[in-house]
Amino acid sequence: MVKTAIRMVIAFCLIGPFLLREADRTLEPYPAVLQPSGAYKVSTKDAVKFRKKQLLAVENDGSEHEIHTDDFMGDIPSHYWSYVADSRYGLASEKERTVALGRWRLTLVTHKEASPTERKEALRWIHARLRAQGIDDAAIIRIREIDTFWDVQSGTEVKRETKEQIDVDIKK
């Protein structure tokens, strides 16, 4: 009986998180025994197309400066940069998402709104990181997603298309 109970607990602890992730990636729990799936595909017929995220600082006069993302993150491991950018560096307003789990509907807060103190702290951090790259007077951080088309034969870029652009106001 104990053995059966142990088996069932182990099965629940393994399968439960997996089913949650399969239902919706934002539901992935931690800790859980899950490995990255990455079950995406690309077309091999067309030219190579990939989406690139770019981070820019826009100064008061409208001039753009590309930000070196690895340096910008400072002590934070650089592979988190695009995820932190997705949350608008903590400056986004609250965002909710509803996930359907069979009959049930689950409402998730994907980004919580920062308090005024947290906002000030985030702005201080952003400006300090920008200053470290020699950008002193930025008013906006621009997160731009670009589709880039690449010619493999010549190893050159064919064209670029801006797909999405989000401006984050960082005026103090």
Added chain:
Amino acid sequence: MWISKNSPVDWIETQISRSTQTDIASLCYFRVVFCLFTILFGWRSYTWIGTVPDAFFNPPMFSVASLFDQFPPKIFFQAVDIAIGVFTFTLLFGFLTRLSTLSLLILMIIGNTFSFSLGKIDHNALYLCVLLAMCFQNWGTMFSIDSLLRSQREIGEKEKSVDLSFLGVLISFGFFTAGFGKSLSWVDFDLTTSGFLSWFYDGYFNQGRDQLLASAVLKINSPLLLEFIDISAVIFELGVLLAILSRTGWYSWLTTACLFHLVNCLLLNIAFNANAAVYLAFVPWAQLPICRYCFIKRAKCSLVVFAALGSFLITLWLSPARIPNAGFHVLSLLGISNRLVVSCGIWVAILLIFLASFKAFVMLPTAQLPQHRFSQP
């Protein structure tokens, strides 16, 4: 009871148990290998989380961190880092082994849960699975301070063999979760799509993964080869569910896994070093001549060497210079600064260990198990 003694579940459990069985001496030597590997190449530090603005705090919904409103203060993460250093050290020497194992597991889960509160969960769970599985094993029985402190007694026949089926199941399930989604999407026999290239393009063009042999992938002009790569990746990741049912199959799969990671490192520039420490749990270390020499013939001498090395590496880490992963640091001083080259070296070395120990592992149940304890060399 709804599961009878001869049920298919029992049969599967018995097969997995046979496939993953090793001996207690090998497991105790693995403890030392695991700790040294962690100190040299897999050190985790969490102090940086203390510098992250609280506005960035965005924990997974189902996690310990979601019980908090913001990141704990910097001193908390400094304390976690120091405690990890101390328990890695005590685990290396086998002092309060079970407590050290459990403490490391809890501390790393706490550190990771806040680290993953920036919107991304890293998938390094298999490393923690080793610690979880070892909480139920006696990997401090030999070559440890615990064995010196305990009253002397012979290790019983039953205790000499070790069942690592729990760890085997965790590894298999982990790979199943990676392969399941791919099997639905990648195995399409459509030569105009590629799953492998979706990983490659993102890494190559967006994440700077353009080193070693990565540029050679751009020259692959055979849709058939790309489809073959997709299907073989799925077969490898799901094949573990069958492989674990036989001893030869399991060790062959582990050996293939080393090759898989080596190829990933060369082509996709994804190192996954932490998994190396996981697979090494199944190596029959006690059957390898060099380990017999270090751990049995020169046991006390080796313990002193490991003590000196471990103390030096942890001092390096705790010193103002803060040098984690001393292995990478030392190699960079020797002119090998590219971490991917080091990772390839690690995977080649581990692949060779698996190939060299293949026969010993498959024959282990019938081989004579070592009789030695550290205190009775």
